[in-house]
Amino acid sequence: MSVFFHIGRYSLFVRQIFDKPEKHGIFARLFLRDVESLGLKSIGIVAIISVFMGAVITWQTSLNIFSPLIPRFTVGLVARDSIILEFSSTIVCLILAGRVGSNIASEIGTMRVTEQIDALDIMGINSVNYLVLPKVLACVFIFPFLVVMSMGIGLLGGWLAGLLTGLVPSDDFIYGIQYIFNPFYVVYSLIKSVIFAFIISTVSAYWGYFSSGGALEVGVASTKAVVVSSIQILLFNLLITQLLLT
Structure with a gap:
């Protein structure tokens, strides 16, 4: 029963998210702040993972x-196909x-347990939409x-691994990257990234928004957000693979 309860409450939660913002100036400022904190600050970890991921795939x-x-x-x-299609x-x-899911869940969960969300509701603000x-x-x-x-970084890491170890000549590796390239593979990966972004953000916000208690419960909510999102x-x-690639 708890699973169906969460599914129903999550559906109502998502519906509230997409209400019209009350003040577009405030929304734009919050959007730019979140682009920086959730996206731009993730560039480092994405780059490090990608370069080693490409190197390991090439080496193995x-x-x-x-x-x-x-x-x-x-x-x-x-x-090329392993990195573009899946990795x-x-x-990533x-x-x-x-990284992003725990950030969202802990931020909103902290606002919940410190009654900041209750204050927004009392002021007549749609706290779900606003946050x-x-x-x-x-x-x-x-x-x-x-x-x-x-x-790009993954393919660069693979090229460097092949070049530095001498396992794959540079010309052969570059030719393999270009060989029978299907541009739809990139489109497929971008479609997945948009859907996964929606899942991570909404699921993490859901668990943070409905957390209760204190700091311990916020930590539990963050853990649930990461596990359920994954x-x-x-x-x-x-x-998506069944729908788009078969």
Whole structure:
């Protein structure tokens, strides 16, 4: 019963998010603040993960190709498709679920337990719309940028790994990246990034908004936000792949 209760309450919560903002100037200021705190400050961790991710994929692929009949540019091809189709869209968003999701849940949860949200409600402000809508739109706006950046840095990391280790010649790796490239793969990853951004922001805000008690309960809400967001990302990743790539 608790699962259906949360699904119903989450649906009503999402409906409240998309009410018309009361003051567009305040909304724009909150949106820009959230773009910086949730998106731009995540660039560092995304870059570090991506460069090592690309390097490991290239290294492992090249070490597992034993047959001399398989051309070396296959390493670049495998690295490109792995990074674009799955790692930069799904794995990076799972990492962002931990960083961004816990940030949103803890911020809103702290406002709940310190009665700041109650004060907004007493003043007649739609607290869900005021607090959550800027974060949702900021995530939807900035996540595709982070995913595209991850693709580029991941391929760069793979190229550097092949070059520095001598496992894959530079020309072969670059040729593999270009070989039979399907632009729809990038579109597919961007679609996933937008959906995952919506899931992370709304689910995390939901658990933070309905937290109660004190600091311990805010921590519990942050943990639930990350866990539930991650499970939903994996579930929707499977559904989107079935819909768009089969």
